[in-house]
Amino acid sequence: MADFEKRSVDPASLRMMSEAGKAGLRTVWDRSDEMEPRCGFGTLGVCCRICMMGPCRINPFDPENSKGVCGADADIIAARNLARMIAAGSAAHSDHGRDTAYTLLQTARHGGDYRITDQVKLRALAVELGVAVEGRTKEQIAADVAERCFAEFGQQHGELNFARRAPKKTQEAWRKAGVMPRGIDREIVEIMHRTTMGVDSDPENILLQGVRAALADGWGGSMIATEISDVLFGSPKPIRSKVNLGVLNPRTVNLVVHGHEPTLSDIIVSAANDPELVALARSKGAEGISLAGICCTANEILMRHGIPIAGNHLQQELAIATGIVDAMVVDVQCVMPSLVEVAGCFHTRLISTSPKAKLPGAEHVEFTEEKAYETAKKIVRIAVENFLNRSPEKMVAPDVRERMVAGFTTENAFRLLGGKYRSTYRPLNDAIIAGRLRGAVGIVGCNNPRVTQDWAHLEMCRELIKNDVLVVETGCSAIACAKAGLLQPEAKKYCGAGLQEICEAVGIPPVLHLGSCVDNSRILTVLTNIVAEGGLGDSLADLPVAGAAPEWMSEKAVAIGFYVAASGVLTVLGLPFPVEGAPRVMKWLTEDMEKRFGGKFAFESDPIKAAHIMIDHIDRKRKALGLRPMMYPQPYKAAAAD
Numbered sequence: 001m002a003d004f005e006k007r008s009v010d011p012a013s014l015r016m017m018s019e020a021g022k023a024g025l026r027t028v029w030d031r032s033d034e035m036e037p038r039c040g041f042g043t044l045g046v047c048c049r050i051c052m053m054g055p056c057r058i059n060p061f062d063p064e065n066s067k068g069v070c071g072a073d074a075d076i077i078a079a080r081n082l083a084r085m086i087a088a089g090s091a092a093h094s095d096h097g098r099d100t101a102y103t104l105l106q107t108a109r110h111g112g113d114y115r116i117t118d119q120v121k122l123r124a125l126a127v128e129l130g131v132a133v134e135g136r137t138k139e140q141i142a143a144d145v146a147e148r149c150f151a152e153f154g155q156q157h158g159e160l161n162f163a164r165r166a167p168k169k170t171q172e173a174w175r176k177a178g179v180m181p182r183g184i185d186r187e188i189v190e191i192m193h194r195t196t197m198g199v200d201s202d203p204e205n206i207l208l209q210g211v212r213a214a215l216a217d218g219w220g221g222s223m224i225a226t227e228i229s230d231v232l233f234g235s236p237k238p239i240r241s242k243v244n245l246g247v248l249n250p251r252t253v254n255l256v257v258h259g260h261e262p263t264l265s266d267i268i269v270s271a272a273n274d275p276e277l278v279a280l281a282r283s284k285g286a287e288g289i290s291l292a293g294i295c296c297t298a299n300e301i302l303m304r305h306g307i308p309i310a311g312n313h314l315q316q317e318l319a320i321a322t323g324i325v326d327a328m329v330v331d332v333q334c335v336m337p338s339l340v341e342v343a344g345c346f347h348t349r350l351i352s353t354s355p356k357a358k359l360p361g362a363e364h365v366e367f368t369e370e371k372a373y374e375t376a377k378k379i380v381r382i383a384v385e386n387f388l389n390r391s392p393e394k395m396v397a398p399d400v401r402e403r404m405v406a407g408f409t410t411e412n413a414f415r416l417l418g419g420k421y422r423s424t425y426r427p428l429n430d431a432i433i434a435g436r437l438r439g440a441v442g443i444v445g446c447n448n449p450r451v452t453q454d455w456a457h458l459e460m461c462r463e464l465i466k467n468d469v470l471v472v473e474t475g476c477s478a479i480a481c482a483k484a485g486l487l488q489p490e491a492k493k494y495c496g497a498g499l500q501e502i503c504e505a506v507g508i509p510p511v512l513h514l515g516s517c518v519d520n521s522r523i524l525t526v527l528t529n530i531v532a533e534g535g536l537g538d539s540l541a542d543l544p545v546a547g548a549a550p551e552w553m554s555e556k557a558v559a560i561g562f563y564v565a566a567s568g569v570l571t572v573l574g575l576p577f578p579v580e581g582a583p584r585v586m587k588w589l590t591e592d593m594e595k596r597f598g599g600k601f602a603f604e605s606d607p608i609k610a611a612h613i614m615i616d617h618i619d620r621k622r623k624a625l626g627l628r629p630m631m632y633p634q635p636y637k638a639a640a641a642d
């Protein structure tokens, strides 16, 4: 019998795990257990399948004398594999950005079911990208903005426009290291070229290209995704909602959206409110139609419409196992193939929508921008029609949900700190300078069955806010903390005195939800604004901040980690990159990288220790800036050394 307590700290997940177990259902945790012992070569990053002279593996007990058939050593192999993870992660985020730009272009040229919602942001973007605005319609401006963004993908030389948003000194560090990204697609392709058999054999050179592609994600593809989503679907504003499996309502039709791109989920929000479909739902005896999300597409419609979240990554199977999900609609990324099998045990209709992501055994309703609303209605109708097919004996919805506040952005989050009428980061900088706030940490990333679900996110987050560190979050980390009640103003009770004062004065939670994983680009622009505000150094590397992904699993998280670290921010990961068998690569990531970029990686599986690595780092940055000691007595005393 599996030890459930080791699997999750979330009561809703624990309840559903036990129900799933009783029903003989296999979940991600069961398969993870069956995977033990995991392959040692893969874990250490010393297996290579790049050409068919192999596959090759390095003897971890004698790495010096062990080589692949071509002569590649552990460092070459691990660096190539890691760079390919970055390429895949950057490709995923950036392709999402490209699709968003396509939707904007279609909307500008042909109208259709989407609107250009945030015209203020559109104009600001246009000015930044050198698009003429005077005397032009919003459609004309939007078409040019979309084309400019498209051009960032195919550009062959020069520099990405948004990379020039970074502080000058940060840009200089990138140019000096030769990693200023030229074009988004180009950097990804170049990783694939350099890491194919017999090309780049210099681990550092390979990793630098990894950095370049990652920067093209964070300051390119992901940033485009965020900016254009705000233009199309509206810039988020602080908004209340609810989270966890208990948002699924036994008395309504339940439609769950899962995946990543707001082009699909946002239009489904409209379709779920369509009077015709609501009436149809009532005619079936349902009280209405409830929409809820899983993973980042959930964050997208939470941020902009307050749609509740059913759960984070590891809850996708459990949501279906409640027996009350009438349809789950997915697009791309983080969608487990196992959903087909789970849905097959219930009445749930599983619907794939992207030509890029089909699930044999699920039904495919292809989603196109041109017929967005029609398709969305079709999908909602499938859910409604399925309501009466539930099996009452299989309905086990856990009554567990929590309140939360989301919807913070670069533009609104810290203006709030300035009070209603001041749009400035000054009060935030002053709070750090005065020692009321120690600094800030971004906790991001996934769940992973190799870590007790949500546990590392929560432990780390509580430890940081207790020590007067403001936390910003995205992705599945934000969902984890929301489920534990940390994304509401009342969570100030967990904070140190300084952070508590700020939360009270402004009425914000100590943990701010900035959106989906592509919205990690918001963290980059927030940090850039803090530097621009003045008094805290002149590059991102000077700031008393850090980043963490305590339960990461996705290649996208590797890309994020790289662009955050290469932007100058210490990044602490709960699971190491698969490079432990490669000493030079390990050293480069955890030491050498800092000399070039000011940021580097640390790997620490204990979330409290990881929090203190970041707190110590923040204190060192504070000291280097000559800032005052912290204003209030701190629960944590910095190590006497250094």
Ligand code: NFS
Pocket: 260, 295, 296, 313, 333, 334, 444, 445, 446, 447, 475, 476, 477, 516, 517, 518, 553, 554, 556, 557
């Ligand atoms: Ni991010 Fe968002 Fe979650 Fe991880 Fe997947 S949903 S894009 S990759 S699992 S945080």
Ligand code: SF4
Pocket: 048, 049, 050, 051, 052, 053, 054, 055, 056, 068, 069, 070, 071, 072, 077, 197, 198
């Ligand atoms: Fe082996 Fe070299 Fe081919 Fe990799 S590239 S599989 S190490 S021969």
